[in-house]
């Protein structure tokens with residue numbers, strides 16, 4: 433993998449495979465490369481991934497690969513958390529939490545999509561629920577849409593800072609994968 437084509441903001445965007453950090457380009461550039469490698473036995477075999485969050489400063493995001501899927505992890509600012517919390521779930525296009533750790537009918541509050549005591553962290557499967565594109569919003573300077581979360585350029589779906597669909601054709605919120613905090617700045621996904 434080369435880093436020659438990395439965008440100027442590369443220091444703000446890290447992709448992690450397992451515990452190994454590697455600076456690479458934007459997810460939209462990376463994903464076709466990852467897909468070329470599928471199916472990859474070593475990737476499929478990673479049923480769980482440990483991620484060190486300590487390098488991810490407030491406002492930054494990283495993408496890790498888990499079971500062949502990009503997982504978005506963002507260290508949200510207080511403003512981003514407040515924006516996510518202060519939403520009436522009844523107004524959302526998809527009112528369900530979509531959190532694998534919770535019952536299927538739990539509502540899409542921000543609390544139901546984060547871990548108590550670690551509410552600044554949002555962890556999402558980074559695949560648009562419309563037709564599977566990789567939304568923008570991980571790299572600094574990416575378009576994030578009017579709700580400050582993620583924007584899918586394929587057909588214009590807009591997700592908020594909790595990864596909930598707010599506008600556009602995507603029918604569902606971004607999924608929250610199963611994960612636990614093994615330490616204050618360490619998570620195990622899967």
Ligand code: FES
Nearest residue numbers: 560562563584587
């Ligand atoms: S795939 Fe994201 S809006 Fe269509």
